[in-house]
Amino acid sequence: MILSFPASVNSPEDETADAELVLRARQGTLPERHTAYTVLVTRYQGFVRSMLLGLTRQPALADDLTQDTFLTAWQKLNTLVEPEKFGGWLKQLAYRHFLHNYRRKQTEQKHQPEAEAVDVVADTQESVATDAQLNELLALCTPLEREIMVLCYGFEFTLKEIADSRGMALGTVKSHVHRAKMKMQKQLEQTQTGADETGSKNHG
Amino acid sequence: MDNKELDKVLKNKFQSLQHPGDDVNLVREIMAQVETLPQIEAEPLGPSSRIGLNWILLLAVLIGGAVFALSLQSFPLEQFTQLLPVNLLGGYTAIAAALIVPLIAVAGLMPVAWLMLED
Numbered sequence: 001m002i003l004s005f006p007a008s009v010n011s012p013e014d015e016t017a018d019a020e021l022v023l024r025a026r027q028g029t030l031p032e033r034h035t036a037y038t039v040l041v042t043r044y045q046g047f048v049r050s051m052l053l054g055l056t057r058q059p060a061l062a063d064d065l066t067q068d069t070f071l072t073a074w075q076k077l078n079t080l081v082e083p084e085k086f087g088g089w090l091k092q093l094a095y096r097h098f099l100h101n102y103r104r105k106q107t108e109q110k111h112q113p114e115a116e117a118v119d120v121v122a123d124t125q126e127s128v129a130t131d132a133q134l135n136e137l138l139a140l141c142t143p144l145e146r147e148i149m150v151l152c153y154g155f156e157f158t159l160k161e162i163a164d165s166r167g168m169a170l171g172t173v174k175s176h177v178h179r180a181k182m183k184m185q186k187q188l189e190q191t192q193t194g195a196d197e198t199g200s201k202n203h204g
Numbered sequence: 205m206d207n208k209e210l211d212k213v214l215k216n217k218f219q220s221l222q223h224p225g226d227d228v229n230l231v232r233e234i235m236a237q238v239e240t241l242p243q244i245e246a247e248p249l250g251p252s253s254r255i256g257l258n259w260i261l262l263l264a265v266l267i268g269g270a271v272f273a274l275s276l277q278s279f280p281l282e283q284f285t286q287l288l289p290v291n292l293l294g295g296y297t298a299i300a301a302a303l304i305v306p307l308i309a310v311a312g313l314m315p316v317a318w319l320m321l322e323d
Contacts, residue, residue, distance in 0.1 A: 034239060041231050049228060054221040063230060070234045075241065131220035154218035185210050192205075 018043075022083035025074075037077075041070055044087060047155075048094045054150040055098045065101060069094040091155065095165055133191065137184045145180035148173060262311040269304040 024036035048069055053062035073090055080089055138146050151157035159177065163170045205213070 034235065037238060038231060038235050041234050045230050045234070046227070047222065049230065050222045059228075063228060066230055067234050067237065070230075071237055071241070074238050131217055134217040134220055137217065149214075150218070150221060153214050154221040181207075181210060181214070184214065185205055188210070188213060189205060 018086045019083040022077065022080060022086050026077055037074060040086065044090055045070070047087075048090060051091065051094055051150075051155045052098060054154055055095075055147055056101075061101070065094065065097045069097050072097070091157070092161070092165070095151065095157070099165060137187055140183045140187060141180045142176075145176050145183075148176050149180045149184075152177060261314070262308065265304065265307045265311055269300065269307075272300070272303065 018040070021036045021040050025033045025040065027033070045066060049062055049066040052065045052069075053059060056062050056065065069090065073093055076093075080086065138149070141149060148162055151162055152159065159173045160170060162168075163173045166173070
């Protein structure tokens with residue numbers, strides 16, 4: 001699977017560089033390991049944070065989860081069997097951190113009085129995309145639909161990856177995607193019709 | 205708008221999520237925390253190396269079993285089998301199986317145990 005990583009890591013040479021950096025971050029002296037890992041963090045922090053921001057829609061939480069993801073990645077670097085797949089592994093790790101945080105908040109909310117309940121699901125009105133229409137489309141979806149659509153269309157997760165991480169049946173994930181797409185399609189068509197009508201009035 | 209067209213439009217729209225507009229640099233904070241963590245241990249053998257070792261072990265067990273079976277030819281099995289209600293071939297088979305089968309089973313279970321530990 002080709003990930004939409006930063007341009008600097010899209011070529012095969014750069015994938016090799018990833019593998020080399022992972023190996024250097026595992027072996028050698030501690031400063032050498034840190035130097036190699038700093039390059040990896042620099043390379044992937046934007047991608048990971050964007051993904052987590054798309055999922056949480058809360059910049060501060062996205063920053064915290066990004067830091068946690070990279071700390072866990074550092075601690076578990078030795079368990080990565082295929083170093084050239086560091087990016088994909090990191091992406092999965094970030095999603096697991098998001099899910100862990102989401103479930104923890106859900107549990108906390110169950111044990112809190114209603115008045116003190118925290119928002120498990122982020123404010124749907126908060127914009128995270130630079131594309132205004134995408135924010136409108138995302139606001140139409142349920143939190144779960146939004147999560148799946150962001151991962152699937154924005155960060156190229158496969159439906160199976162989402163189903164496995166979520167512990168859901170593949171068919172259920174497909175249903176959510178279908179429902180979200182129907183809502184988005186309706187909205188897009190309405191916008192298109194509105195734009196066409198405005199255009200024809202202007203011409204008239 | 206058909207499904208293919210919709211997919212294309214959505215993919216284009218969702219691309220903007222990868223550029224949220226507020227470039228945040230977390231490298232310094234992340235590395236400051238990484239540096240406070242205990243030093244990661246030396247790289248352990250990966251599952252593939254373990255499985256490789258396992259095959260070597262299995263081969264060693266098989267060779268050992270073969271050597272053992274050959275050495276039985278000089279063992280006074282005739283006298284031994286007279287004490288048991290089995291014939292000569294049965295005696296060889298029983299002794300070999302009793303020693304080799306558990307070793308093969310242990311060797312065979314090692315990759316499974318490794319994978320379980322990995323999880």
